[in-house]
Amino acid sequence: MSALLSLVRAGVARRRVQSAVIGLATMMSVTAAVLGGSLLVVSSAPFEDAFAAQRGAHLSVEFTATAREAAATAGTAAASAGPFPSASSAVRADGIDLPPVTVVGRADPGGPVDRLTLVDGEWADGPDEIVVATSFPMTGFVGRRVTLTDLPGSPSLEVVGVARSVTRTAEAWVAPAVLTEPRGYQVLYRLAAPLEVDSALSAITAAVPPDAVAGSRSWLTAKREAVRESALFVPFLVAFGVLGLVMSVLVVGNVVAGAVGSGVRRIGVLKALGCTPGQVVWAYVGQALVPAVAGVALGVVAGNLLAIPVLGQTEEVYDADLSVPLWIDVVVVVGALGVVTGTAWVAALRAGRLRTVDALAVGRTGATRGRSALRWFGGLPLPLALGLARPFARPARAFGMVAAVVFGTAAVTFAMGLGMSLGVIQGARDYDTSDVTVGREGPPRPGAVDPDPAVVGAAIAAQAGTDRYFGLARTEVTVPGMAGFSQVFAYDGDASWGGHPMIAGSWYARPGEAVVPTAFLTATGSRIGDTVTLRHKGEAVPVRIVGELFDTRHDGLAVYVDAATFPDLKAGTFFVAVKEGVAVQSYVDGLNAALGSASQARPGDAGQLSDTIAVIGALTALLTLMLVAVSAMGVLNTVLLDTRDRVRDLGIHKSLGMTPRQTMALVVSSVGVVGVVGGGLGVPLGVALHDRIVPAMGRGAGTNLPAAAFTVYSPWVVAALVAGGVVIAVLGALPPAGWAARTRTATALRTE
Structure with a gap:
């Protein structure tokens, strides 16, 4: 041993x-x-x-039927809980308007389905008490009072507890008696076949x-x-x-x-x-x-x-x-x-x-194969001819080097494609960017009056250098059956030029139509062509989905509509594209002079780099560098082994007048064919890998991706990547080539 x-x-x-x-x-x-x-x-x-x-509830359903009709569905599942009265309401706390939430009337946190976990405080059993979820849009929960402004009488309730629902069936719970006029009833189900x-x-x-x-x-x-x-x-x-x-x-x-x-x-x-x-x-x-x-x-x-x-x-x-x-x-x-x-x-x-x-x-005997290849390259200078013919003399070793270069090139191709796709995705996240943005900067001052959108729009239209513009109003709505709220983007004017990346369908053409992200379709179980109901300030607003949009902001639950769909909303921000050749800063100065203090025009800017994209990019770069290093070192190992095996031949060449530079050219050129073949095979492999992995990453993130995320390999990029295979091979061959050039002729001739 x-x-x-x-x-x-x-x-x-x-x-x-x-x-x-x-x-x-x-x-x-x-x-x-x-x-x-x-x-x-x-x-x-x-x-x-x-x-x-x-x-947890395998399925939660929101009914507009009566409580008796909703309760009759209990026999369709292995277990059920409810019906619980439910409603959606905007929230006001400490004078601040918060996004709307789904409120459910529930007597206790237990039951056969969706047993809530109290993480702080106690359960609400009084008429002026409420328990909020961990996802409630407010911090410092317990002990504060909130007003449900869209419920009859706008009840003011004290937050007495914080609970977690694993399937997010609601953002708040109250005693059933508080919801005297529910908008519907919620029933929770446990299924015998959870996947069905x-x-x-x-x-x-x-x-x-x-x-x-x-x-x-x-x-x-x-x-x-x-x-x-x-x-x-x-x-x-x-x-x-x-x-x-x-x-x-x-x-x-x-x-x-x-x-x-x-x-x-x-x-x-x-x-x-x-x-x-x-x-x-x-x-x-x-x-x-x-x-x-x-x-x-x-x-x-x-x-x-x-x-x-x-x-x-x-x-x-x-x-x-x-x-x-x-x-x-x-x-x-x-x-x-x-x-x-x-x-x-x-x-x-x-x-x-x-x-x-x-x-x-x-x-140590020289190989006798490769003589035909040597004749093929006979017209080239002797060092290059000997080097290019070398892989044909030792095909098994050449195959190993080709395989190393193939996977190294595939890794680089995949990594570069992934990086370019992430760049497209990052750019797609930054829509609603423009040359100039107009709107109040920072929170409003006490007593300040919102500017009239018509006045702001008229000032923009009259400003010399304006090419096109649109206004944007934001609000929050709830969707029956979906926990949390959705952010609504209501556009006043043609916003189709704002860089919104479409996946399927089309941009809305009239009021009552909507464009939504993939995550919204998934969360609501809807498809393009379906009609969904949005609840805004207690009113039902039906919209027909006409397009699927790439959007990961707001958890992908945003809704994009024409401003006329919500006539009570007023645009607070305007996005302006200036005519070609117009200096943006000069335009901004002129527009601010026309607007006065009501609104502030400023040059547009792109969004911040996503933390997730940054982490993926860093991991990809790290792993790619490791793979390229392994690939180059694999070539180095084989070339070094081959160089040492034929060191005596190199001694003979040197004794006949071959210079150190020619010796290096001989060794480096021996991987030329390997690099070209490996690069030519590795690039298609990397492209195929990219075309399978990028959609899978999108599905993992809960969204489909725009077509531009896949068409990232131009002919010039492909040619450069194939050349990258040669670079990997040459990098691996340089150290052995340097060793061969430095070896003394007498030492090489004495080596067996």
């Missing part, structure tokens, strides 16, 4: 470059595997635990009069919302994990096979000294395992550290302490070391099968 350990230590020390390649490859694959696996498993754990403990939500909703809808179901919410939607942030990271981490795993297999197999091929005579010596075939095989396996263990250890640490910021949001929502489970670390470690061991064992079997006499008789 001590002799075997000595062999392993000597091999690792002698092959430092190869050891570094194996360690880096395993570190990269383990980092991505730990991070992706933990996000896939851990991010949904708090929701699932809370859902089971609180007997659509079938259950169809059965419920059939059990009540037509149009009695005003809205519904599935537990699957709540689960997607709970894991949306972390689920966004999983697809691209899985992609990098697979690329890293394949690279690890290629690198380990190539390194061990190369070590066996170049050390045949040494293997014969070891066997002659008494080493068994098994010991020889394990010696080479051990030389791969030592750096692999170091890479695995570093990868586990890096994966656990990188998981901390990504899991942070889920921790805040559920007040949970999330970390990577130990079993994920164990599975990844065992799997990575198993892959390395198996790959190295297969590559080292040849060393065990070699006969001692045959191994001792082998010296």
Whole structure:
């Protein structure tokens, strides 16, 4: 055993470059595997635990029917709770108007479905008490008073408790007697088949009069919302994990096979000294395992550290302490070391099968293949001809280098495409930007009067240099069956030029039509062409959905309409595009002089970079650099091995007059064909990976993506990426080329 350990230590020390390649490859694959696996498993754990403990509602339905008719649907599910009277109302607290909330009359927090967890205070059982959800649009809850301005009598209630509903069935709860004139009734269901939500909703809808179901919410939607942030990271981490795993297999197999091929005579010596075939095989396996263990250890640490910021949001929502489970670390470690061991064992079997006499008789001999290729390149200068023909002399080694360049180029192609797609997405998030923005800056002063939109619009239209403009009014509404509120963007004028990225359908054409994001369609279970009811200040406003918009702001629950859909709203902000050649600052100064103090014009600006996009970009850059380094070092290992194998040939070339610069050209050009072929194969692989991963990331984030996010590879970009394969190959070949150029002629000629 001590002799075997000595062999392993000597091999690792002698092959430092190869050891570094194996360690880096395993570190990269383990980092991505730990991070992706933990996000896939851990991010949904708090929701699932809370859902089971609180007997969460698989389906919540809002009825406009009577309480008796709503109660008759209980037999369609395994268990139900309700009907509870419900209403939506705007909220006023401390003189500040807050967004509207869904209020439900409920006698106690328990029951067979959706048992609420009190996180502070007590339950509301008096006529002037209210319990609010953790998502309520106000901080410092308990002890404060709120006024529900849209309910009869505008009751003023004291907040006595804070509760959490795992499926967000409401934002506030009161005693049933408080809701004397409910807008509808809410019923909560537990299903025998939790995944059959659509079938259950169809059965419920059939059990009540037509149009009695005003809205519904599935537990699957709540689960997607709970894991949306972390689920966004999983697809691209899985992609990098697979690329890293394949690279690890290629690198380990190539390194061990190369070590066996170049050390045949040494293997014969070891066997002659008494080493068994098994010991020889394990010696080479051990030389791969030592750096692999170091890479695995570093990868586990890096994966656990990188998981901390990504899991942070889920921790805040559920007040949970999330970390990577130990079993994920164990599975990844065992799997990575198993892959390395198996790959190295297969590559080292040849060393065990070699006969001692045959191994001792082998010296360093030049390959006889590749002469035809040498004739093909005969018209080029001799160093280039010899270099370009070299891959054809050792096709197995050339294949290993090509594979390394393919996956390195694929990683760069995927990373560049992902970066450009994220840039498109970031730009799509920054719509409603313009050359000039007009509106009050900062909160209104006491006693200030809002400017008349007609006056502001007239001043903009009369200002020299105005090309086009539109006004924007904002308000909040609730949607029956959907917890929380939706932000309404009501546009006065043609806003279609404002950079709103459409996914499907069309921009609204008349009042009563709406454009909504994917998340809104998912949350309401609606599609383009459906009509949904928005509740605004106690009034029902039906709108027909005509288009799907890319939008991740406001949790993707915004609604975009013509201002005439809400005639009581007044535009508070205007967006202006100036004519070509007009100086923006001069335009702003002139418009401010015309507006006076009523409104303030200022140059438009783009939105801030999304934190999530920034984190994805940083992770992508880190993992890509690691993969490119592994790819280049894989080429380096093979070129170094090949250069040392033919060092005597290089000595002969030098003795015949080859200069150090020509020697470098010979070695570097030997990877030219490899770089071109690897780049040509790697770019389509990277593009295909991009076209599969980016939509999956969008689905993880709960949204579809605009078409521009996929059409990011122009012909010039593709050509540059193919050239990138050559760059990776050349970077790997430069160190061996430098060593070959520096080697003295006499030293090279004496080498066997």
